[in-house]
Amino acid sequence: EVQLVESGGGLVPPGGSLRLSCAASGFTFRSFWMSWVRQAPGKGLEWVANIIADGSEKYYVDSVKGRFTISRDNAKNSLYLEMNSLRPEDTAVYYCARQLYSSGLFPPGYWGQGILVTVSS
């Protein structure tokens, strides 16, 4: 069974930093590209970042470029999101998600339960 479990969320002041982790199990992690997607309270879904299977390509939404870094450790079956210079508008539930299938272009088909990040003084 595919499982994605996020951790590392919490309350952080504006300008602060936080590192989210996503522990993956139940599949061959190194074969899938992964995503972070966020959802501000009462709002819709917003894609944040993608990383391909071997970690050599990374993509970000414009609003987080230069502040957030997506990374992965395939030996530890883990995905990360390093968030710096946090702003109140980064407040959201952050989801870790896995591509539906490993080969070809597919949307995220498996999602974690989400972790809340609150940026406030």
Place this chain on the structure above:
Amino acid sequence: ETVVTQSPATLSVSPGERATLSCRASQSISRNLAWYQQKPGQAPRLLIYDASTRVTDIPARFSGSGSGTEFTLTISSLQSEDFAVYYCQHYNKWSPGFGQGTKVEIK
């Protein structure tokens, strides 16, 4: 950057009726479109990908159609468990994007 726009924002439907949700892309995205269902307090659930392919275990009352810039999600006969928010997403590696969502509520 491709923007996807959903309509309507809210759809009021009686149980057993048909619901039709629309998603329009600002430029052609071929068939790289997915539909998700999200209930309060839950993660999104993928229903449809490649515009019309149902994910395993998704009921046949959910169907997707379209290509290029115009897409539709149809729920043929709404069940109580189908009342939720639905999102479309165009997907690629470098700049995927979600629509703003359509809330399907009980009439």
